[in-house]
Amino acid sequence: MLKMITSRASLLLLCFLFLSSLSWAASAHANEAFLSCLSSQLQNSTNISQVIYTPSNPSYLSVLNFSAQNFRFTTLDTPRPLVIITPLQESHIQITVNCCRKYDIEIRIRSGGHDYEGLSYVAQVPFAIIDLRNMSSVSVDVEEKTAWIQAGATLGQVYYYIANKSSTLAFPAGICPSVGVGGHFSGGGYGMLMRKFGLAADHIIDARLIDVNGRILNRKSMGKDLFWAIRGGGSASFGVISAWKVNLITVPETVTVFRINKTLEQNATTLVHQWQYIAPKIDENLFIRVFLSNVNSSIDGNKTIQASFTALFVGGVDDLLSLMQDNFSELGLVQENCIELTWIESVLNLFGGESVNNLLNREFPFKSNYKLKSDYVKVPISESVFEGIWEILYEEEINVVLMVLNPYGGVMSKISESKIPFPHRAGNLYHIEYQIVWAEEGTTASERHINWIRRLYKYMTPYVSMNPREAYINYRDLDIGVNNEGNTSYAQAGVWGTKYYKKNFNRLVKVKTLVDPSNFFRNEQSIPPKFLPWIQRIGDHSPMGKDIM
Structure with missing residues (x-):
């Protein structure tokens, strides 16, 4: 009898090892196909060595860790991406989204790396990083009092280029120069000018977003609800922001x-x-x-x-x-x-910088x-x-x-x-x-x-505040609740979602359901979709510009 049990156990172990090896082989093949998808399409549009970094690339670790501000997430045990994409233009983001979606690879989007739980550069499943460091231009229109700011720019770069054009124009955002605007703006973005002018997100008047289908949308084509959602709702739940257009504010000479x-x-x-x-x-x-x-x-x-x-x-x-x-x-x-x-000198004073040129330094000291x-x-x-x-x-x-x-x-x-x-x-x-x-x-x-x-x-x-006990999305805190890997329930996400967004969480879920029903853009605290009886299956043809509220 013991011999029979031992034989069955051995057989089960062999079956498990066999199935595991098949699963590993299939996964490795899928990863290779994904990387082939990326490299073949990117090869046609640019010098691929400037855009794509795999673990075999000598620069892979330095690129990965340069914008990783929290050493808790740079250990040897920390999961690493299959590839880091540093796009030079929007088409590179489109290609990455399309290949990741085709092979079910999660995307993490990084502009400055100051997210406190490392969600822009760590995941527990196969993933790719879109690192926007190369998309960091700031174009200031003094007469219009506006600026187009690419999502990979830092606050320091924004402040520098505004001050370079005018001594009385400014922008209300945080004091740390190396914070990336992509995440800062999309989570609200407060700073020392908050009581006078409000948040960074309060001054956003347009944006360019690559959606789940690889389309480039602006304020008009994305519709008012998606435009509402990305200004404080965490844009990584809805797509990849490539640029923001903002109204600048007027400050005195002193x-x-x-x-x-x-x-x-x-x-x-x-x-x-x-x-x-x-x-x-x-x-x-x-x-x-x-x-x-x-x-x-x-x-x-x-x-x-x-x-x-x-x-x-x-x-x-x-x-x-x-x-x-x-x-x-x-x-x-x-x-x-x-x-x-002057306003720009106050930025340096409050952070401890020595020279205006220091604002261009992307590295957090x-x-x-x-x-x-x-x-x-x-x-x-x-x-x-x-x-x-x-x-x-x-x-x-x-x-x-x-x-x-x-x-x-x-x-x-x-x-x-x-x-x-x-x-x-x-x-x-x-x-x-x-x-x-x-x-x-x-x-x-x-x-x-x-x-x-x-x-x-x-x-x-x-x-402190109660029912809910409120929290600030840009100070990401996984202690207050996380999603399941893959899809998660509306009720489960609501535990943390109402702390960050209060009643606005419900509308964010409706927007997510409309624009990304398959929940492609996801992380441990991303907005989940929810099946709503009045929304038919949308698939790849989700209508843009349709209002839901």
Whole structure:
């Protein structure tokens, strides 16, 4: 009897190994066919060595890791793409989409690589990366006050080319120059001008998108619903953005910045508590953010908490001093704390750059291991709660830990939650970014530090937004929910989707169902399609320009 069982087990094992070998062989053949599809079609349009990088290419790893900002996703165990495509023109994107779709290869789209969970360059299934670094032109029209910006451009490049044409034109987006506009714009994109001018996505007036069928669509041909979806809904769920057209804003010749640091010994707890009541309601020309971190005290060298009040005022120093005296005199701002600058100089000052030419550098200088999370605060937090936060911040003695508080109000409270998919508008006092950065390598270190930030996030649960507990899509956080590999259910995706988009998630799903019903453009937190009775099977002939709302 034992001999019979052993024989059957051996037979089953042989069958399993045989089927596995067939599956591996079929997969390898499909991958070869996919690469052949790419190379044969790209060969006809360009020098292929400038566009396609496979693992056998000596430059493959350097191209892969150049825009990978988070070392958590550059380990030897991290899955790597079958190929990296660095298109020089839109036709290269079309070819890539068509070949990937034909052979069921997932696409990851990368413009700057600052996505915090590595979704633009990591996948758990066979995948290709479209790296848009070569499509980075910025064309500024001073008279029209607009710009066409290719999706591979960085914020630094955008700011540089705007300032090169005008000292009084600007654009409201983030402060980190190496962030790619492709993802930043499509997720909303906030910065120090947010309270005065709103988000980057609020100023998008046109776009060029390659859809699931390889078609190039603009605002008119894609229709109002798809155009609505890509401005804050994460465009990677709907296609590949090759370029954005934006309205530029007008700023004065002079703006003013200041930075004041206060420790616990200098009454930081009370000042941060007061800031909650002042910063969201003060004049919209003033944006005061607060960085909270643990530092060594200058008094006795022991650990303390530092609150760094960092501000941009759209105006001159005299008006700023008067405004602060009337609204937040407790901070003790004096003229010596203030610096009057041009707008482009303020960009450098706030990030720490030395020269305007540094804005053209695509490489992020502070690569490391990190994890971020986000929250929105609607009711002021008590001083005792902040004291509890300080205790948690003290736990991390060596590594960089930050909480960044970004005030709302101003224009942000005047824009409807449904104007674009980004819903976090009126009712928010401020947004919190939690961040931990560490140098140690290995899974054990990562788990320890990630568990720390999760404890901080859990501690904050009673004091932040609820039902849903809101989160910012550009601070991608897989802790709040993920899709299944392949297709996922509407209910499952809604767990994380309502946190990012609130009620706008439903409309995003309808748009996805119309334009990509097969869910080709997908990742761990992409918008899923849903079968709706009133939508017939669309297939490859989905109508563009048809309104669904």
